[in-house]
Amino acid sequence: MASISDSEPRPDDSAQIQHEVGNRANKRRLNETQILQAAESAFAERGYGGTTTAAIAKAANLPKANVHYYFGTKKALYQAVLDNILSLWLEPMRDIQEDDDPAAALTKYVQSKMRYTRERPSASKVFANELLHGAAQLEDHLKTDLKELVDDKAGVLNTWIKQGRIKPVDPVHLFFLIWASTQTYADFDVQISAVLGKPAIDDADFKAAEDTVIQMVLSTCGLLSTDVNSG
Amino acid sequence: MASISDSEPRPDDSAQIQHEVGNRANKRRLNETQILQAAESAFAERGYGGTTTAAIAKAANLPKANVHYYFGTKKALYQAVLDNILSLWLEPMRDIQEDDDPAAALTKYVQSKMRYTRERPSASKVFANELLHGAAQLEDHLKTDLKELVDDKAGVLNTWIKQGRIKPVDPVHLFFLIWASTQTYADFDVQISAVLGKPAIDDADFKAAEDTVIQMVLSTCGLLSTDVNSG
DNA sequence: GTTTTTTTTGACCAAACGGTCAGGTTTGTG
DNA sequence: CACAAACCTGACCGTTTGGTCAAAAAAAAC
Numbered sequence: 001m002a003s004i005s006d007s008e009p010r011p012d013d014s015a016q017i018q019h020e021v022g023n024r025a026n027k028r029r030l031n032e033t034q035i036l037q038a039a040e041s042a043f044a045e046r047g048y049g050g051t052t053t054a055a056i057a058k059a060a061n062l063p064k065a066n067v068h069y070y071f072g073t074k075k076a077l078y079q080a081v082l083d084n085i086l087s088l089w090l091e092p093m094r095d096i097q098e099d100d101d102p103a104a105a106l107t108k109y110v111q112s113k114m115r116y117t118r119e120r121p122s123a124s125k126v127f128a129n130e131l132l133h134g135a136a137q138l139e140d141h142l143k144t145d146l147k148e149l150v151d152d153k154a155g156v157l158n159t160w161i162k163q164g165r166i167k168p169v170d171p172v173h174l175f176f177l178i179w180a181s182t183q184t185y186a187d188f189d190v191q192i193s194a195v196l197g198k199p200a201i202d203d204a205d206f207k208a209a210e211d212t213v214i215q216m217v218l219s220t221c222g223l224l225s226t227d228v229n230s231g
Numbered sequence: 232m233a234s235i236s237d238s239e240p241r242p243d244d245s246a247q248i249q250h251e252v253g254n255r256a257n258k259r260r261l262n263e264t265q266i267l268q269a270a271e272s273a274f275a276e277r278g279y280g281g282t283t284t285a286a287i288a289k290a291a292n293l294p295k296a297n298v299h300y301y302f303g304t305k306k307a308l309y310q311a312v313l314d315n316i317l318s319l320w321l322e323p324m325r326d327i328q329e330d331d332d333p334a335a336a337l338t339k340y341v342q343s344k345m346r347y348t349r350e351r352p353s354a355s356k357v358f359a360n361e362l363l364h365g366a367a368q369l370e371d372h373l374k375t376d377l378k379e380l381v382d383d384k385a386g387v388l389n390t391w392i393k394q395g396r397i398k399p400v401d402p403v404h405l406f407f408l409i410w411a412s413t414q415t416y417a418d419f420d421v422q423i424s425a426v427l428g429k430p431a432i433d434d435a436d437f438k439a440a441e442d443t444v445i446q447m448v449l450s451t452c453g454l455l456s457t458d459v460n461s462g
Numbered sequence: 463g464t465t466t467t468t469t470t471t472g473a474c475c476a477a478a479c480g481g482t483c484a485g486g487t488t489t490g491t492g
Numbered sequence: 493c494a495c496a497a498a499c500c501t502g503a504c505c506g507t508t509t510g511g512t513c514a515a516a517a518a519a520a521a522c
Contacts, residue, residue, distance in 0.1 A: 181411050
């Protein structure tokens with residue numbers, strides 16, 4: 001399946017390139033990508049029910065029938081968008097390892113999450129929207145892939161706690177707070193920018209946000225020594 | 232008088248009861264409430280675009296034309312649901328006052344937010360959904376009411392910081408993190424319960440969640456003295 | 463009791479929707 | 493070049509949607 005993030009033609013790739021140009025497969029991938037991007041941003045803006053296949057087609061500069069030619073049904077297209085997103089979402093967490101320095105590993109994790117928030121806000125919104133409405137298309141993944149990953153990494157944090165390297169904290173809930181705190185800047189950006197009194201969240205705001213989240217995580221884990229009563 | 236299956240008659244209330252029974256106004260209020268509740272839960276489950284007025288009517292046990300009689304259009308009904316929610320949402324924040332004890336005031340605020348999350352999950356979801364999709368119906372409120380309130384309360388936190396009563400932290404972003412961290416337990420409950428490996432978030436989970444959020448807020452503000460390097 | 467106002471509702475629309483399809487075009491193959 | 497396979501798309505279709513309406517029922521006013 002085409003990745004949603006590659007924009008260039010790319011005449012190479014691993015698949016069997018028969019005879020000359022992979023002109024056909026190439027255009028297919030290009031169109032699929034274009035449709036997926038248009039769909040992602042449409043679903044992010046209006047939700048599943050509020051998005052029409054016609055709108056997606058128009059945004060992708062293709063006739064509606066073409067969209068159906070590539071993805072069959074609206075639901076299948078939506079599923080393709082979701083699949084694309086979930087793997088991205090899970091990635092940064094895998095990096096957390098037992099022999100890492102806790103402060104460094106957690107900081108890096110927050111930064112990765114924050115980068116995702118900034119670079120793929122539509123993806124974050126589609127994911128949020130799906131969760132919000134019951135995640136029927138995603139439930140299995142959550143109960144298996146995500147749960148296993150979280151259980152694993154919660155184990156890492158618990159080891160750190162046992163070793164006295166971080167303060168006792170419920171690791172699973174800490175992850176929930178990190179997810180919520182980072183993604184809120186994508187999912188609820190309207191609220192954020194309204195409160196900040198700006199037309200959009202800018203670089204400085206994102207820096208302040210990231211700093212605050214990191215301060216929060218490290219403080220919660222007892223990795224930031226400055227106490228209000230210590231100065 | 233008491234028709235069909237209503238649980239409590241309620242002959243009181245403050246409004247002008249003309250002549251005899253406020254039978255008319257009473258039933259109107261009852262029907263409106265029923266429609267609003269049905270609408271809130273429907274919009275929470277399926278979003279604005281995914282909800283049909285017929286589904287709302289059915290959930291409210293009324294013919295569809297009746298829903299339109301009371302609220303005119305689907306959009307007007309949605310707006311009514313939203314208005315209902317926003318005031319609820321803003322309330323707990325007003326309680327934060329400059330001469331409060333910071334730890335107590337912040338703890339109470341988190342607890343209020345958490346209670347809202349537990350008691351009105353559909354309201355939280357509708358609100359989240361609206362923000363997610365641009366908050367066209369809510370933007371003005373956000374830019375005025377919410378912004379003013381946050382600016383005011385950020386001032387309180389800044390005073391506390393200046394007085395050395397809490398550690399330096401960006402107050403506005405701290406609020407963002409509190410909102411995100413509490414509401415995630417309503418908005419993304421499917422994800423939470425999937426990761427916890429339970430069919431639903433139970434009392435113990437909510438307690439752990441609340442404890443973790445409070446630990447996070449107080450730590451971030453330097454109000455929890457136990458440092459990992461201090462024992 | 464009679465009239466007026468408000469409420470209720472089944473039946474009914476025009477518009478918009480997801481999806482289909484026949485038939486034309488392009489690309490790959492021998 | 494001839495042929496086949498894959499691709500493209502305008503036109504179309506059955507269903508569902510938000511919304512309307514006339515006429516009946518209920519309540520209030522006189």
